[in-house]
Amino acid sequence: MYQQPQGYGQPYGDAPPPRRRRGLKRTIFGVLGILANGVGLVVMPFLVGMIGAVLTVGASQNLTALDPQHATIEGDSMRVYSLAVPAEHTGTVECAVTGGDAVLTSESSDYSVGTIDGTDYYDVYDLQISGSDEVTVECTGTEALGLWDAGMGGTLISFGIGFLVPVVLGLLSVALTIWGIVALVRST
Structure with missing residues (x-):
């Protein structure tokens, strides 16, 4: 069997290695x-x-007790507000808002938005306040009123x-x- 001497390549040369496709x-x-x-x-x-x-709504289950005859709220446009009353007053409560640029919208809810002194409160009104205005809320037909607010910044x-x-x-x-x-x- 014939062997090529060391140092010599193939008679027709080496085939170049395939180019690697980078990228x-x-x-x-x-x-x-x-x-x-x-x-x-x-x-x-x-x-x-x-x-x-x-997470924002879940973290803000605290209600603030308000005087239903005359309550003052310092509003912020980056917050959502709701007025809530005990279950026995949901059908009889009537509220009005004065001062600032605020809109009060009737809302009915079957779930409790929070408790004050062990009593469940239910959402009856949504309160939208534009800007940082101070508004006054006056309600009839209830002895208890709660304010629920949630910051929307988060x-x-x-x-x-x-x-x-x-x-x-x-x-x-x-x-x-x-x-x-x-x-x-x-x-x-």
């Missing part, structure tokens, strides 16, 4: 990231906003975060895709 993984993962962030940009703000709203912040995170990740995916395409072009 292919970056391009694939970048495109997948863009697609995932497209879905995340639609879903995340609402999902995180709802979670923030549930909900808005969580909604913003739910929008911001997919945008930042989407920008990173676009950068990864561009980086991968540039590497692919250079490797050919």
Whole structure:
């Protein structure tokens, strides 16, 4: 059997190794990231906003006792207010609001929004206050009145975060895709 002497290559030369396509993984993962962030940009703000709203409402189960004949409330536009009364007064209570830019909307609720001194209170009116105004609430037909309020700042912040995170990740995916395409072009 014939052997070639050391130091000599094949008679027709060595075939060059196949070129490695650099950037292919970056391009694939970048495109997948863009697609995932497209879905995340639609879903995340609402999902995180709802979670923030549930946590805000769940954390604000405290009622403040008010004088039903004449109660003064220092309002804030970033808060949601409700007036609540014991169950036996839900059908007979009538309330009016004066001062500031406030709207009182009748609301009926079958669930307790909180307790004062062991008595369950039920939502009868929603109170919307624009700006930081002081309003006066006067109610008839009840001896007890409770104020429930929830800050909406946390909900808005969580909604913003739910929008911001997919945008930042989407920008990173676009950068990864561009980086991968540039590497692919250079490797050919």
